[in-house]
Amino acid sequence: MGRLFAVEIVYRGIFQKNLAKNISRGIALAAKHDGKVGISFGRYGDSPERNGIPAKNFAIVATDDETLQEGMAKYEPKEVDISISVDDTLCKGVESWAWYGLQPINRLLKPGGTLIVTTMHGADPIITMCHRKEFPYRLALLTSIPSFSGLWVYKDDHTDVRLLGAIAKVLPDLFSLTSVEKAIREEWHDELKVKSAQKAYERISTRVVSPAEGNPEKPYEFELPKWYELREGLAIPSIPAGKAMADPTTQQTGGFRPDRNPTFKKYATRTMRPVVDFDTCVKCTLCWLQCPDSCFDVTPDAYYDANMEACCGCGVCEAVCPVTNCITMVNETAFADNASQWEMWKKDKAGYQTWLQEKIQHKPERSHGFRIRGQYEQQIGTMVKDGIVDTGTSGAGG
Amino acid sequence: MDAIETLPIQQLDAFKGVKKVPLEEYFTSGHRTCQGCESALVMKLMVKAAGPRTIVLGSTGCMYVANTTYYSTSWVVPWMHTQLGSSGSAGLGTAAALKALMRKGKMKEEPINVIAFCGDGGGADMGLSAISATLTHPQYNVLILLYDNESYANTDIQLSGMTPYGAHTTFSPPGKAKRLMHTRWKKNMAGMLAAGHPETKYVGTVCASYAVDMMNRVRKALMIGGPTFVHSLDPCPKGWDYDPMLSHELGELAVETGIWPLYEVENRVLKLYGRSKGIAEKRSKRKPVRDYLLRQGRFAHFTDDDIDYFQAKIDDMWEKWLIPGVIPFWKELEKDQPPA
Numbered sequence: 001m002g003r004l005f006a007v008e009i010v011y012r013g014i015f016q017k018n019l020a021k022n023i024s025r026g027i028a029l030a031a032k033h034d035g036k037v038g039i040s041f042g043r044y045g046d047s048p049e050r051n052g053i054p055a056k057n058f059a060i061v062a063t064d065d066e067t068l069q070e071g072m073a074k075y076e077p078k079e080v081d082i083s084i085s086v087d088d089t090l091c092k093g094v095e096s097w098a099w100y101g102l103q104p105i106n107r108l109l110k111p112g113g114t115l116i117v118t119t120m121h122g123a124d125p126i127i128t129m130c131h132r133k134e135f136p137y138r139l140a141l142l143t144s145i146p147s148f149s150g151l152w153v154y155k156d157d158h159t160d161v162r163l164l165g166a167i168a169k170v171l172p173d174l175f176s177l178t179s180v181e182k183a184i185r186e187e188w189h190d191e192l193k194v195k196s197a198q199k200a201y202e203r204i205s206t207r208v209v210s211p212a213e214g215n216p217e218k219p220y221e222f223e224l225p226k227w228y229e230l231r232e233g234l235a236i237p238s239i240p241a242g243k244a245m246a247d248p249t250t251q252q253t254g255g256f257r258p259d260r261n262p263t264f265k266k267y268a269t270r271t272m273r274p275v276v277d278f279d280t281c282v283k284c285t286l287c288w289l290q291c292p293d294s295c296f297d298v299t300p301d302a303y304y305d306a307n308m309e310a311c312c313g314c315g316v317c318e319a320v321c322p323v324t325n326c327i328t329m330v331n332e333t334a335f336a337d338n339a340s341q342w343e344m345w346k347k348d349k350a351g352y353q354t355w356l357q358e359k360i361q362h363k364p365e366r367s368h369g370f371r372i373r374g375q376y377e378q379q380i381g382t383m384v385k386d387g388i389v390d391t392g393t394s395g396a397g398g
Numbered sequence: 399m400d401a402i403e404t405l406p407i408q409q410l411d412a413f414k415g416v417k418k419v420p421l422e423e424y425f426t427s428g429h430r431t432c433q434g435c436e437s438a439l440v441m442k443l444m445v446k447a448a449g450p451r452t453i454v455l456g457s458t459g460c461m462y463v464a465n466t467t468y469y470s471t472s473w474v475v476p477w478m479h480t481q482l483g484s485s486g487s488a489g490l491g492t493a494a495a496l497k498a499l500m501r502k503g504k505m506k507e508e509p510i511n512v513i514a515f516c517g518d519g520g521g522a523d524m525g526l527s528a529i530s531a532t533l534t535h536p537q538y539n540v541l542i543l544l545y546d547n548e549s550y551a552n553t554d555i556q557l558s559g560m561t562p563y564g565a566h567t568t569f570s571p572p573g574k575a576k577r578l579m580h581t582r583w584k585k586n587m588a589g590m591l592a593a594g595h596p597e598t599k600y601v602g603t604v605c606a607s608y609a610v611d612m613m614n615r616v617r618k619a620l621m622i623g624g625p626t627f628v629h630s631l632d633p634c635p636k637g638w639d640y641d642p643m644l645s646h647e648l649g650e651l652a653v654e655t656g657i658w659p660l661y662e663v664e665n666r667v668l669k670l671y672g673r674s675k676g677i678a679e680k681r682s683k684r685k686p687v688r689d690y691l692l693r694q695g696r697f698a699h700f701t702d703d704d705i706d707y708f709q710a711k712i713d714d715m716w717e718k719w720l721i722p723g724v725i726p727f728w729k730e731l732e733k734d735q736p737p738a
Binding site for chain 2: 013014047048049050051052053097100149150151152153224225230236238239240241242255256258259260261262263264265266269284285286289290291292293294295298307310312313314315316318319320329367368369370371372373
């Protein structure tokens with residue numbers, strides 16, 4: 001038997017669909033130049049994808065046909081040599097279409113496997129977000145603003161080829177940098193992309209993460225009835241109507257908190273969250289009324305508190321809010337829990353202001369998809385100038 | 399001839415302002431829709447307007463698949479799935495069943511709203527005949543709500559009869575040899591149903607960016623009696639390819655550019671409302687369609703000629719149509735000149 005390699009790419013649905021496809025396809029092509037055989041495929045259960053909801057692509061590579069066939073006989077890999085998280089907020093856990101409950105980003109990693117994350121952060125904040133693993137694994141960081149675009153217009157910021165270069169460094173047994181270069185020339189006919197892959201190969205750094213490091217929480221999970229245990233007519237219970245809320249300081253009750261689907265929370269979809277300045281809120285109702293996810297709880301004193309178990313971070317509330325800087329979308333990496341902002345504000349208004357001012361410094365450097373024609377070109381130009389991406393067109397970045 | 403007998407109807411008066419909207423939700427959190435999904439917002443506002451004594455039926459589409467994955471739901475009110483093309487039949491059948499059960503004394507007589515929703519694929523393409531048939535049955539109270547995101551969005555954006563001219567979909571990728579793969583014009587659903595079903599008491603168009611206006615149209619349609627139809631335009635971040643944060647703004651732009659006219663035909667009387675009324679009466683100026691088109695990746699391949707042609711077609715709709723924004727009959731023949 002030959003050797004079998006598996007790589008998974010965990011990505012944000014739709015936003016990174018084309019990116020993930022380019023990476024897994026690139027892996028199979030580079031492996032071919034290394035004398036191996038490979039295949040790239042999307043996870044069936046993740047389709048149809050939805051914007052932001054985590055999804056997966058896999059690349060399976062083997063040293064010979066027979067080993068590849070054996071590897072492909074499984075529905076999907078049970079363990080992988082490399083997990084790639086193309087958005088750092090996915091490190092908080094993955095709740096996809098295909099299963100119920102939250103799964104750690106490093107769940108499928110083999111002992112000694114490598115998690116590659118594209119991020120602007122250093123190792124410590126990333127490790128804090130990842131759930132603990134029972135054995136040591138390696139973490140490799142690719143400095144990059146997580147690349148987000150949409151179905152039709154691709155933001156070609158070279159994240160795809162930079163990851164191929166990074167893989168050649170962390171797992172040279174899979175393929176060499178030379179094979180990556182050949183694959184890029186064959187697939188994209190672009191010398192700048194070759195250069196980007198080489199630079200990523202040179203710069204990628206790894207460190208070992210020990211079992212004592214990371215988020216100690218147990219990810220939530222659900223036990224659902226089997227199909228043969230369902231009620232007559234396949235009827236399932238509807239959601240209860242919801243009830244009034246209690247004020248933590250005055251014990252006054254009022255307002256309304258809707259009951260929510262208990263088995264899908266959706267917050268693993270979030271890459272940024274709204275932070276509300278209750279001191280400037282004029283109670284216009286628009287954030288609450290226009291929220292497609294009904295995530296706002298109405299408090300007894302008629303404020304609107306975005307419930308962080310339900311918010312998926314679309315940003316519509318910030319867009320409709322008529323008060324300047326009352327709602328600010330903040331990078332999800334700046335938060336460690338889903339606590340109620342309104343309760344925090346009720347208990348200590350001055351302390352909340354300090355907290356809020358600190359948090360809104362973490363405005364997303366990420367972009368959330370297509371806003372206007374020409375925007376991606378401009379963003380990539382800025383990234384080259386700032387030394388985040390070095391396509392070889394400028395001297396910056398070193 | 400006997401008078402047409404319908405069941406009693408709930409009293410659903412218009413909300414007089416946003417502060418009068420009830421706090422209760424009947425479609426709640428935890429659905430697997432996209433970030434910024436305007437159709438999920440339409441579901442939420444639709445049942446908020448209808449209230450707790452409502453049965454909702456949904457034909458296949460995003461609002462079925464994403465909202466009710468295995469053993470999981472976001473609905474507070476009773477909801478049932480129906481096949482892709484059968485929102486009209488399911489709505490009519492449910493209304494007829496309620497009437498029969500109440501007549502036979504098997505169910506307490508009370509007014510219950512029946513709403514059947516469908517997407518643009520399920521409603522304007524496959525389910526058109528069933529909706530049309532339902533609208534000819536005056537004795538049953540049922541609202542059919544079409545949530546139109548202008549493609550088969552659930553199965554990854556295949557073009558539908560409601561996809562606008564030139565848009566990029568899975569079936570119409572722009573190429574080097576041929577820039578525009580989709581050159582058909584969107585169906586005029588609400589206008590068609592209003593003109594074609596003269597006895598239907600209510601047909602209206604809505605946009606959830608104007609939430610109170612939208613809920614009040616749903617309330618009117620439920621309260622007027624008999625079968626009714628509401629058509630909602632829903633910006634779709636996935637298929638239209640834009641930052642989900644822009645959902646609300648794109649809905650407004652669709653109305654402000656005149657691409658999406660807001661109107662209602664209530665007891666045979668046509669009224670344009672909101673911004674569309676101002677546009678029709680020439681009190682407010684239409685924004686250029688360019689502002690709307692260039693914010694969406696699905697039109698990113700448009701040349702200036704394509705944008706000008708799109709603009710000219712919208713200009714025609716407001717200046718040449720016999721009933722501007724509603725009925726596309728012309729008074730005289732003119733030549734259509736699409737871009738090369």
